[in-house]
Amino acid sequence: MTRKCTLATSQLNQWSLDYDGNRERIVEAIKTAKEGNATLVLTPELCIPGYGLLDHWLENDVYANSWDVAAEIITHPECQEIIVDLGLPIQHRGCSYNARLIALNGEILAIRPKLDLCNDGNFREMRYFTPWPRGRVEDYALPEVILELPKKQRTCRIGEVAFEALDASFASETCEELWTPNSPHSLYSLAGIEIVLNSSGSHHELRKLDTRVNLMLEATAKTGGVYMYSNQRGCDGDRLYYDGCSMIMNSGKILAQGSQFSLLDVEVQLATVDLDEIWAWRTSRSRGMQANDPSVQKLERIQIDFWLCKKGISLDPQARITQPKEARYHVPEEEIALGPACWLWDYLRRSRASGYLVPLSGGIDSCATATIVYSMCRLVVAAVEAQNKAVVADAQRLCGGKDPRSMTAEVFCQNIFHTVFMGTKAASSKETRTRAKELAEAIGSYHIDDNIDEMVQALHTVVKRNLTFEPKFKVHGGSQTENLALQNFQSRSRMVLAYALGQLLPLSRGGQGGLLVLGSANVDECLRGYLTKYDNSSADINPIGGISKTDLKRFIKWAGTNFNLPILQQFLDAVPTAELEPITDSYVQSDEADMGFTYDELSVFGRLRKAYKLGTVGMFERLVVEWSGHKTPYEVYQKVRNFMYYYATNRHKMTTMTPGLYLETYTPDDNRYDLRPFLYPRFTFEHRKIENMLKKMEEGEAGLNGAA
Numbered sequence: 001m002t003r004k005c006t007l008a009t010s011q012l013n014q015w016s017l018d019y020d021g022n023r024e025r026i027v028e029a030i031k032t033a034k035e036g037n038a039t040l041v042l043t044p045e046l047c048i049p050g051y052g053l054l055d056h057w058l059e060n061d062v063y064a065n066s067w068d069v070a071a072e073i074i075t076h077p078e079c080q081e082i083i084v085d086l087g088l089p090i091q092h093r094g095c096s097y098n099a100r101l102i103a104l105n106g107e108i109l110a111i112r113p114k115l116d117l118c119n120d121g122n123f124r125e126m127r128y129f130t131p132w133p134r135g136r137v138e139d140y141a142l143p144e145v146i147l148e149l150p151k152k153q154r155t156c157r158i159g160e161v162a163f164e165a166l167d168a169s170f171a172s173e174t175c176e177e178l179w180t181p182n183s184p185h186s187l188y189s190l191a192g193i194e195i196v197l198n199s200s201g202s203h204h205e206l207r208k209l210d211t212r213v214n215l216m217l218e219a220t221a222k223t224g225g226v227y228m229y230s231n232q233r234g235c236d237g238d239r240l241y242y243d244g245c246s247m248i249m250n251s252g253k254i255l256a257q258g259s260q261f262s263l264l265d266v267e268v269q270l271a272t273v274d275l276d277e278i279w280a281w282r283t284s285r286s287r288g289m290q291a292n293d294p295s296v297q298k299l300e301r302i303q304i305d306f307w308l309c310k311k312g313i314s315l316d317p318q319a320r321i322t323q324p325k326e327a328r329y330h331v332p333e334e335e336i337a338l339g340p341a342c343w344l345w346d347y348l349r350r351s352r353a354s355g356y357l358v359p360l361s362g363g364i365d366s367c368a369t370a371t372i373v374y375s376m377c378r379l380v381v382a383a384v385e386a387q388n389k390a391v392v393a394d395a396q397r398l399c400g401g402k403d404p405r406s407m408t409a410e411v412f413c414q415n416i417f418h419t420v421f422m423g424t425k426a427a428s429s430k431e432t433r434t435r436a437k438e439l440a441e442a443i444g445s446y447h448i449d450d451n452i453d454e455m456v457q458a459l460h461t462v463v464k465r466n467l468t469f470e471p472k473f474k475v476h477g478g479s480q481t482e483n484l485a486l487q488n489f490q491s492r493s494r495m496v497l498a499y500a501l502g503q504l505l506p507l508s509r510g511g512q513g514g515l516l517v518l519g520s521a522n523v524d525e526c527l528r529g530y531l532t533k534y535d536n537s538s539a540d541i542n543p544i545g546g547i548s549k550t551d552l553k554r555f556i557k558w559a560g561t562n563f564n565l566p567i568l569q570q571f572l573d574a575v576p577t578a579e580l581e582p583i584t585d586s587y588v589q590s591d592e593a594d595m596g597f598t599y600d601e602l603s604v605f606g607r608l609r610k611a612y613k614l615g616t617v618g619m620f621e622r623l624v625v626e627w628s629g630h631k632t633p634y635e636v637y638q639k640v641r642n643f644m645y646y647y648a649t650n651r652h653k654m655t656t657m658t659p660g661l662y663l664e665t666y667t668p669d670d671n672r673y674d675l676r677p678f679l680y681p682r683f684t685f686e687h688r689k690i691e692n693m694l695k696k697m698e699e700g701e702a703g704l705n706g707a708a
Ligand SMILES: Nc1ncnc2c1ncn2[C@@H]1O[C@H](COP(=O)(O)OP(=O)(O)OC[C@H]2O[C@@H]([n+]3cccc(C(=O)O)c3)[C@H](O)[C@@H]2O)[C@@H](O)[C@H]1O
Pocket: 484, 487, 488, 491, 525, 529, 530, 531, 532, 533, 534, 535, 577, 578, 580, 591, 594, 649, 652, 678, 679
């Protein structure tokens, strides 16, 4: 016996509140699924209005508009004779729900609201939606826009239901429900459901995909059955990149996997499965005993008068069962090269700006930002070659009407990307200036190499005439305060110049519009606050704001080889320096010496604070053991104490950080992710506690020594 059916899942580049665009992408996915002979198609979570609406979810309009679009889709002539599973928000008896709408031939089969809402990290679903209680099912009064359709349908069922077509069964579990200990797919498997549909709004985080894939593999390996996963993709208007990677699995094996990073707006994955194969996974008596549980038997089933297995397909030699394949993962370096590049492309085309500008210092961070923009140019040129019509149209607009089809990545880069070195005679070295210039030449950016001494001098003159003294650098006998202030004269002047150039460069090059200024502060220097507030770390958006320095260096090394940019090695070899203090025979400023921490140490602190949720004392207790090989307990205390000092002193800088793409679990972004105060006490209570511990440790050691 065989019951063969073809199923489709999709990944769509939805944009929050872009109802027309979102509808077009959904319809295109359904058309593609039908062309592939699929009888069921899955779309991403909340895909009608988009996933990342945040406080727009509180607006009545969003619910009404979503119904309008749902009505258009389910009655669209290209969307018939296929079961469509759509995502939209639903209001019901005074509550709002994140829901799935399952429809066929213009009729709504049922609404399945999300049971477990996602509320950690960047997710705030509990702010907008109510979780639906397990097992509850009732009638839902459909809105007028549905009543007016040819079917004149007035009600449908709403709740935790399963669906039984004439020859196969399926049920939904939405995104987070897979990530919880008590996932509904176990119940559905015990209830004999053959296909589980998971629609998600899941964003990219470095090294996260394998967690997602393992959860699904584990789910289907244990329970047997088909698992389908659909996810949003792209930048939908926020600092997240949704990374697609839709999947179809059968009983612990992957049959189809969509791309994780691409400029395609619509991608559909198809797989032909034999539903009878599932039987072999479900013959154990232990499973049978669990299936007797009354909660399993209570699951309400919606009957559908439709064959999921098309007539004749089972014996059709052309309709082959899709063969399993290995999961495909990118190494983290490649994830950095591709994820932020795709996010930058969506941002550029959707903002309708004329290009990007990076203040390029000759250091690692701005070099990484520039290399990511170059990676974006490579993706654009590849998509143009592959005749991606949307990319061709956007690229043509960005190049002032020039045909992008014959352009190399470097030529495209020359059109849209601008890099600026802004040195000072006293503090900038020839090496950093040359590195910046050579990188610009290698990637093709429109490069400006200039000095800002006049700006800094003008500021100096105006400031001096309002003071009772002339501020000096430390190397010239000035105090620490003067030294910092003079550094900031330079760094803040750069920000002013970057914006001025961003506004006027396109016009000066014969084009129009303005450039978006990119920032280059990384996670670790944000944690320590080693940056000047409102200098070039303030920009419009920051593609590396969520990446650690260690990962950035690995990325630069990878890009040197994979993008054939040998110049990148020079950036890795250079000692990181802010170049804000005058260089003398005996002094060159260095980041790690200035900060009092290595970047690796900052990364450890970042993870302990955010991922392991440890406070001052907790970090000490952890590190006193972990670092015991190379640091005394007192040295560990000093490190923790200093870290918390700088963290507390500089936390205010996080409130004004440039929106950075979120990528790392310990991102300190105060605006959306790491919500904490920014006026801190001096942790005297914690210091006392640790000092008591140190005393006890010393006494303990003395005791031991005594015994020995
Ligand atoms: N509690 C509080 N709440 C709100 N705002 C507060 C505040 N405390 C100070 N402020 C404000 O912040 C200002 C101090 O911050 P800020 O002006 O940034 O200056 P500050 O943090 O004092 O100095 C900048 C630091 O970053 C280093 N730096 C600069 C440039 C590049 C790099 C690099 O990454 O390579 C490093 C530089 O060497 C120095 O150590 C104060 O003047 C005050 O206006």
